[in-house]
Amino acid sequence: MTVRQRLLATAVLAVATAVGCASPGMPPGGPEDRNPPVVVKVTPDSGALNVRRRSVTVRFNEVISERPRGGAELGAVVVLSPSDGPARVSWHRDEITVRPRKDFRPNTAYSLTLMPGLSDLSGNFTTKARTYVFSTGNAVPRGVVRGAVFDWTTLKPAPGAIIDARVGNDTTFRWIARTDTTGRYTLPLLPPGTYTLRAILDANANDRLEPRELWDSVTVAVNDSLAADLYAFTHDTLGARVVGADVKDSLTLRLSFDRPLALAPVFTVLQVSLKAADSSNVEVISVMRAAAYDSLSHARESAARDSAQRADTSAAGRAARVRADSLKMIATRDSIERARLEARRAARDTLPKLVLPVARRDAITADYVAVLRAPLAPGTYRIAVRDVISASGTKRSSERTFTRAKPAERKPGDEPATKPPAPATTPPAGSAVKPPPQ
Numbered sequence: 001m002t003v004r005q006r007l008l009a010t011a012v013l014a015v016a017t018a019v020g021c022a023s024p025g026m027p028p029g030g031p032e033d034r035n036p037p038v039v040v041k042v043t044p045d046s047g048a049l050n051v052r053r054r055s056v057t058v059r060f061n062e063v064i065s066e067r068p069r070g071g072a073e074l075g076a077v078v079v080l081s082p083s084d085g086p087a088r089v090s091w092h093r094d095e096i097t098v099r100p101r102k103d104f105r106p107n108t109a110y111s112l113t114l115m116p117g118l119s120d121l122s123g124n125f126t127t128k129a130r131t132y133v134f135s136t137g138n139a140v141p142r143g144v145v146r147g148a149v150f151d152w153t154t155l156k157p158a159p160g161a162i163i164d165a166r167v168g169n170d171t172t173f174r175w176i177a178r179t180d181t182t183g184r185y186t187l188p189l190l191p192p193g194t195y196t197l198r199a200i201l202d203a204n205a206n207d208r209l210e211p212r213e214l215w216d217s218v219t220v221a222v223n224d225s226l227a228a229d230l231y232a233f234t235h236d237t238l239g240a241r242v243v244g245a246d247v248k249d250s251l252t253l254r255l256s257f258d259r260p261l262a263l264a265p266v267f268t269v270l271q272v273s274l275k276a277a278d279s280s281n282v283e284v285i286s287v288m289r290a291a292a293y294d295s296l297s298h299a300r301e302s303a304a305r306d307s308a309q310r311a312d313t314s315a316a317g318r319a320a321r322v323r324a325d326s327l328k329m330i331a332t333r334d335s336i337e338r339a340r341l342e343a344r345r346a347a348r349d350t351l352p353k354l355v356l357p358v359a360r361r362d363a364i365t366a367d368y369v370a371v372l373r374a375p376l377a378p379g380t381y382r383i384a385v386r387d388v389i390s391a392s393g394t395k396r397s398s399e400r401t402f403t404r405a406k407p408a409e410r411k412p413g414d415e416p417a418t419k420p421p422a423p424a425t426t427p428p429a430g431s432a433v434k435p436p437p438q
Contacts, residue, residue, distance in 0.1 A: 262390060
């Protein structure tokens with residue numbers, strides 16, 4: 001074969017190869033990945049005893065991302081408990097290696113929890129936590145503490161809160177867990193003993209308690225299984241100071257403190273003194289939390305409106321009662337229909353609904369209402385509160401001056417904002433009175 005013939009054969013082969021590559025078929029990479037990464041192997045195995053390794057390796061079915069959903073690094077979704085500090089997590093494409101700050105302690109059971117948010121390169125992320133257990137000894141303790149964490153000022157569950165348990169004066173070695181999306185937690189593998197249990201609402205996600213962050217602690221004795229809820233709030237070294245006195249009406253005074261007060265002992269009228277500019281005393285007959293006062297006032301107003309409607313025997317009053325009863329019947333019927341609709345939707349829904357925990361305490365608050373014996377006349381006043389105890393247990397006394405302004409005087413010719421209702425008139429004799437609608 002000549003040189004020219006060999007060059008021609010090579011060109012024909014190249015064209016044939018290009019045409020073959022351009023033939024239709026499955027696109028590169030196959031179908032789109034929509035599934036989160038799955039753990040295929042953990043070393044040591046979950047449940048293993050007498051482990052002598054210095055790290056834990058977790059292998060996945062695909063390459064995972066170095067940046068999990070909602071976190072800057074893999075350590076944000078990996079919890080090793082107990083530990084002497086945040087674990088060191090190394091990324092190796094489809095594997096991660098978890099190593100404690102110090103070596104694993106002998107005769108100690110450990111748990112490795114992969115929190116939701118672990119992601120693959122396509123952005124698919126896990127939605128459930130997975131926990132794996134092993135021991136450097138020949139047994140696994142059965143002590144466990146379960147409960148929920150709440151923001152004590154709102155009574156809302158706190159997802160993502162840090163839970164740790166410590167023994168005695170050891171401030172480094174601790175058992176750790178995080179609350180789930182409902183604010184619940186489970187802290188397992190606790191040997192029998194007395195622990196200081198603490199919850200931290202980790203606002204900046206640095207695994208440490210910072211100033212102004214909400215937290216709570218309690219001492220628990222663990223033998224087997226124990227339930228403990230925690231109520232986090234800001235712990236201050238200063239006591240509560242009155243910072244506002246707002247006159248809502250002539251008989252009530254809204255008091256605002258710069259931090260929530262303790263629920264016990266209760267803030268009472270004996271701790272309040274109110275004096276006018278001439279040093280005369282203004283009697284305060286009760287003090288209560290603002291939320292409780294508002295609820296009580298709403299109930300009283302509703303009862304008063306209902307009583308007034310029942311007492312009105314005129315045609316207009318009877319018609320108003322009929323309309324009110326009709327509206328109640330419509331609201332009840334609509335409520336029943338909505339409940340039935342929700343039940344049908346829930347029956348079709350394959351995903352179980354999350355049931356949030358319910359707090360067993362009242363919320364702490366910085367807002368209170370003082371009720372006065374007599375109407376408060378316009379003028380300047382000084383209110384003093386003594387020995388008020390904040391939620392963190394610090395006692396403090398403080399004072400504040402405020403002014404009740406005179407009501408605006410109505411000028412001649414000014415019309416009221418709303419016209420009063422027209423007085424009821426008696427129909428002429430012999431005229432027919434239209435009965436109220438049935």
